[in-house]
Amino acid sequence: MMAGSSPHTEEQTQPDRESASLQTNRPRLAEYVKVIIVTILVAFFLKIFVIEAYRIPTGSMENTLLVGDFLVVNKLAYGFRTPSRVPFTNVAMPTLRLPIFGSVHRGDVVVFEYPGPYDEQRPAKQVNYVKRCIGLPGDTVRIVHGSVVVDGVSLILPPHAKPLDDREVFNSTQRMTLFPPGMSYTQSDYGPVIVPQQGDTVRLDANSISLWKVLIEREKHTVLVDGARQVYIDGEKTDHYVVERSYYFMLGDNRDNSLDSRYWGFVPDDNIVGEALLVYWSWEADSTARSVMAKSGRIRWSRIGTVIR
Numbered sequence: 001m002m003a004g005s006s007p008h009t010e011e012q013t014q015p016d017r018e019s020a021s022l023q024t025n026r027p028r029l030a031e032y033v034k035v036i037i038v039t040i041l042v043a044f045f046l047k048i049f050v051i052e053a054y055r056i057p058t059g060s061m062e063n064t065l066l067v068g069d070f071l072v073v074n075k076l077a078y079g080f081r082t083p084s085r086v087p088f089t090n091v092a093m094p095t096l097r098l099p100i101f102g103s104v105h106r107g108d109v110v111v112f113e114y115p116g117p118y119d120e121q122r123p124a125k126q127v128n129y130v131k132r133c134i135g136l137p138g139d140t141v142r143i144v145h146g147s148v149v150v151d152g153v154s155l156i157l158p159p160h161a162k163p164l165d166d167r168e169v170f171n172s173t174q175r176m177t178l179f180p181p182g183m184s185y186t187q188s189d190y191g192p193v194i195v196p197q198q199g200d201t202v203r204l205d206a207n208s209i210s211l212w213k214v215l216i217e218r219e220k221h222t223v224l225v226d227g228a229r230q231v232y233i234d235g236e237k238t239d240h241y242v243v244e245r246s247y248y249f250m251l252g253d254n255r256d257n258s259l260d261s262r263y264w265g266f267v268p269d270d271n272i273v274g275e276a277l278l279v280y281w282s283w284e285a286d287s288t289a290r291s292v293m294a295k296s297g298r299i300r301w302s303r304i305g306t307v308i309r
Helices: 009-051 207-217 292-296
Strands: 050-053 068-076 108-112 126-133 140-143 148-149 190-194 199-205 223-225 229-231 240-241 247-251 273-284
Touching: 050 273, 108 247, 126 148, 190 240
Parallel strands: none
Antiparallel strands: 050 068, 068 273, 108 126, 108 273, 126 247, 140 148, 140 190, 199 240, 223 229
16 A cells, blocks of 8 residues: 555545446436437427338239338328327327428329228228329219210320220129119219219209218218208208319229229319329239248239339
C-alpha cells in the first residue's frame, strides 16, 4: 500500500466503475427503445395509410393475377383515406377520404373492401377484394356475348384475361343470382346497368325501391314501405332519392369464375383501398410441399417484380 492512500480506495473504485457503466448504458438503452418505438409507429402508419401487402387466394383475376401472388398495393393512389375499421378489429368507424392525388381510372386493378351481398346492408366481416374497374360513376355498362361495352364503346380485353367461354364446366358462380335481382341477365349477356354517381336522382316507387333500398341504407338512411306501398326515407314520404356517393363497377379478369359486381352490385368510393402495383412474391399453392427444396421449386421466379396492368 502506498503512503497516504486510504485503505478503502480499492474497495470503492470497482463500484464506482459499475455505477458509471450503468449511467452510460441507460441513455443507450433509452435510445434503442426510442428507435424501436419510432420504427413500429412508422411501419404502422405506412401500413394503414400508404402501402400494404396482399395475397391472392382465388383465381378470379387469372391470368393477370394468380393464386399465390403477393401484391404491393398503393393506398395513396386515389387519395388519403382513414381506416374504415378500428385497427386489428372488425369494429366499423367513420372514414374520411381526401382525393388529393388521383382518381380511379377505367381499367385499373383495384383493391377494395367487399361491400357485401346486394340484399344486405353490410358484410359480416371486412374482406378485401381485388378486381378490375370497368365502370366509373355515371357509366352505362353492358356485357354482350362476353364483350364488355361501356357507354356504347367496346373495351379491349386485358392481355392476360381469360375470356368467357359458355362451354366451360358449370361452376359455383353460375348458381348465384345476378344483380339486380329479377332481371334476365347472364354472365356473358349482362345489363345494361347505370353506375350510380353522386348527385344522381333516382325515382322511387313500390316497384323500384327494391333496387335502391340497400344502397340507401348503406348511405346511413332508414327506408320503409307502408301498407299502401308508399316509400318513406328517414320517416318522410318521398318519390325520389339523391345519391350521396359515387360508385364503381368491378369485374374479374377470369370472368367465368369471378364473384364481382355482376353478383353483388356496385362498390362505393368509400370502400376503395388502393391500386395494385406489382407482384413482389409468387409461388404455386401446393399444400403437399413440405421440404425447403420442394417449396423452392414452387416459386414463380418470372412473376416476381411483375408490374400489374
